[in-house]
Each structure stands twice: as structure tokens, then as C-alpha cells.
Amino acid sequence: METRVSSDYDYNLFSSGLDPHSENRVLKATVSYLKSEIGKFKKKPLLVCEVRKLVGKHAVIRLPNGNYFLVEVLDSLRPQLSPYDTVLVEQHSLTIVDKIEQTNHFDIESFVILEKPSVSWDQVGGLKDPIRDLQEVVELPLINPQLFSQIGIEPPKGILLHGPTGTGKTLLAKAVAHSTNATFIQVTASELNQKFIGDGAKLVKDLFSMAREKSPSIIFIDEIDALASTRIDVGASGEREVQRTFMQLLTELDGFKSLDGVKVIGATNRLEVIDKALLRPGRFDRLIEVPLPDPLSRKNIFSIYTRGMSLSGVDISLLVPRTEGFCGAEIKGVCTEAGYFALRDGRTFVTQDDFSSAINKFRMISPSEHLTMFG
């Protein structure tokens, strides 16, 4: 039987009342344990670096101080490495000796919104077609993946929602996350570019690895045009950086299987500038338009936001023609503003006149101001 001793406390414990033979064994084990502990003081620390590129049997790594080196890799480790892995390197030769599995997504969690949304389909006004599409391409594959493997078709991995700002793209993505009980991971592409200069590509990699860990999950990339627009000039270093982040996004999309519990939903109000490479099969190959609400949808949205309000003699159908061209966020804003008109008048109920004043107020300010106020 092997005797393991982990401290002199254990030794005292073991030694009391032992025969000489056993005591000898315990002592030997103690000595070898202490030797190995002392050995730790003699070991040189390893550097934590990042793989940037694999070049044949070698790798380009980035040191914590920002310098790049072309280094050797242990043969046994080479097949497991990919760009943006975190690795341990020996200080003298900078040879890669081990890989750190990133289970701690500290960096990434500090910049994404991670939640289990509570938005249900009935909180989305209008948008019948986008809802049906999302149920088919996101909800069904996440809830019932076997169905797709039985039929032998692959549902899309990436879905691109496009349409004017404030029409409910984020709302839809949250609703589908809720209906599938998926973790909702939201990032804004423009923030990714601005805040993480030099690290964007690594964060994209971490984002997907976190999504796989927390599956079923939905990655929602808002303002995806900031990352994936066709650009003529990639000369500037900022642009090159964005390009790298974009390439990493494509690599991640190409690398995962559509049935592994992760879906990616992008949103943009500038479909015309999106790089076609993003829309190729196996990437964001399902486009869903989220338009401005038609009269019936506006009525629907008004009903949603007036549900909990105390109204007096309000006829919603009269508000519909007066809000032509308003998006969902603006209609929500009108309801809130009508409430404020009542409040300022010392009332606890809202009237048709309050809604009229609110609509007039909205008509006077520019759409971009609406969205900063109520978006």
C-alpha cells in the first residue's frame, strides 16, 4: 500500500503508535514530499503568452509586453494549438511547453451582456414574419435538434436581422433566447473595435468558447456592420485590426457545427455595406428583414405598452394613423411621454389628449433624438 504524507501534521498523526517498519515508510514519504515542495522554489516560472500564428512547426507568439517572437513548439503540443490560444512558454528559449484551457472568461465577461432574458413572444408587437422565421431557424433547431438530423438538413448557424434602428431586432433576439431557455450573450461590434484594440480577435474566439460552454446559447452581435462592412482601404492599422477581428469571426463561424447548441444572430441597419463574405452559406446565410411597423403592428405595439397604463377614454385606433413612420421604440416612447403629460397635469390617468401631445412632441424632434431618449 502506498503511503502519502502531505504535511508534518499528518506525520505526527501517522507516526503515533506505528511499528518501526511503518514509521520508516512514513518518514521516507515525508522526506520525498518535502523535497518535491522545496523543488518548486527552484523551478523557473513559465511565461503566459498568446499564440498569434502557426508557421509550419513553429509559432508566432505575443508576449505580455507586446513583443512578437517566432518560437519552437513541443511536437506533442503542436496539433492542439490554434491562433489566440493562451500558452505557457519557457523563459529562456520561449519554447511553448503547455496550453492553458481557458475556463475563466474574465476578460470577455466584463464586456458582454450575459443574461437569461424574460421577454416573451407576446411582448413583441407585429413582426409576424420575423417571429415565424426565428422560430423555424433558431427555436426549433435548439429545442429539437434530432428533428433536423433525422430529416438530414442543417439549419442555418447565423441569422442576420436587418432593418431600421428601434424596430425590435434586439427584442426579437431576446425573445427567441427566452423561448429556448438559452443564455443570451450580447456584444456590440463597435465597442469590440474601440475598447479592445489589439485584442478583438482573441475576444471573438473567447466569445464562441464561452457560448459553447454555456450552450444552449445565442450570441447576439449588434451593429455587426462595424465589424463586417466592405472596406476599400485596409491600410490604416485600426482598419487592419478590425479586419483581423472579422476574419476570426468567420473562422469561428466556419468552425462550429450548426447543431451544437449555439446560434449567432447579427443585427444591422446598414445591410448595404455588409461584406458578402459574411453572407456565404454556413455563415450568416439567413437574412430576416425587420421593417418599420405597418398600421396593424403599430396598433399592436400601442396595445402592449398601454396594457398596464390607466387610461381614460383612449381610442388606440386613432393614434395609429398619426404615428406613420414611427418605430417600435418611438411608440413605446410616446406611451411613456403621454404618462408624463398626465403626471404634470396632476392626474393618475392618461387621456387621448396626452397621447396627442406626446405624438406632437415626438414629431418635433428628430428620429435620432427619439432613440437617445427612448431607444
Ligand code: ADP
Ligand atoms: P433595434 O435592436 O432594432 O434597434 P430594439 O429591439 O433595441 O431595437 O428596440 C428598443 C426598444 O423598443 C425595445 O426594447 C422595445 O421596448 C421597443 N420595441 C421596438 N420594437 C418593438 C416591437 N415591435 N414590439 C414591442 N416593443 C418594441
